[in-house]
Amino acid sequence: MGLIQDFFNGQKGIVGESKIALKLGVLDFFGYKGKCLKNLYIPRYDGSTSEIDLLYITTKGLFVIESKNYKGYIFGDERATNWTSTLYGGKTWYGGKNVEKYHFYNPIKQNYSHIKTLANYIGEIDAFSFIVFGDQAELKSISITSPGIYVCKAKDLNKILREIWNREPDRYSENQVQEIYNRLLPLINANRQVKIDHIQNITANDNSNICPWCGGNLVIRTARKGRNAGNSFYGCSNYPGCRYTRNI
Secondary structure, X not given: OOHHHHHHOOOOOXXXXXXXXXXXXXHHHOOOOEEEEEEEEEEOOOOOEEEEEEEEEEOOEEEEEEEEOOOEEEEEEOOOOEEEEEEEEEEOOOOOEEEEEEEEEOHHHHHHHHHHHHHHHHOOOOEEEEEEEOOOEEEEXXXXXXXXXXXXXXXXXXXXXXXXXXXXXXXXXXXXXHHHHHHHHHHHOOOHHHHHHHHHHHHXXXXXXXXXXXXXXXXXXXXXXXXXXXXXXXEEOOOOXXXXXXEO
């Protein structure tokens, strides 16, 4: 199955944005008002785009949220290139533990790129970087030293946002929040060609064998079925959670 076909069949591998958006809506219900935009395609100077999973625009600042749907134990350092997800799949035939490790691109670095692109598009911004994992993940060892960066599970998101809300001063007026929202709103309605170009630009500029969808490693696989049986291709190491492919 080809890259574009996989993309439009919804096999992107990173899910959970809708659940997080719902949590942000609950915050609005309790008086912490903001405006949420999902799947923003921010234009870059070179004509490509940067996709932001979720953007929560508030008077406290812009909450740029990268959603990661990984299971298992998560190990990561803010300055490392890759992070690791470790899964335990029962015991081996000789009684040992069956351990599977998946490496994916550092989501803090990934989100930093999104924030930088956003600032280039709308001007200087006050932003908080959030990496939100699904509740089936266990954040075993995460090292962060820089301010304004938060890594959490989806169930803890509301609590952290409330703490920030009660601690931080207002940085934007309600009118400014509305202006930012109005300017970015058209960017959520990316048409089919914009999405195709986004994936193709990532692929064309990726020389590190890192999956552009989930940050996992790309490995050489051989098709076993269908018209491409016997042909080799690059597939994501996080398959079947991620079904990104690239032709060799």
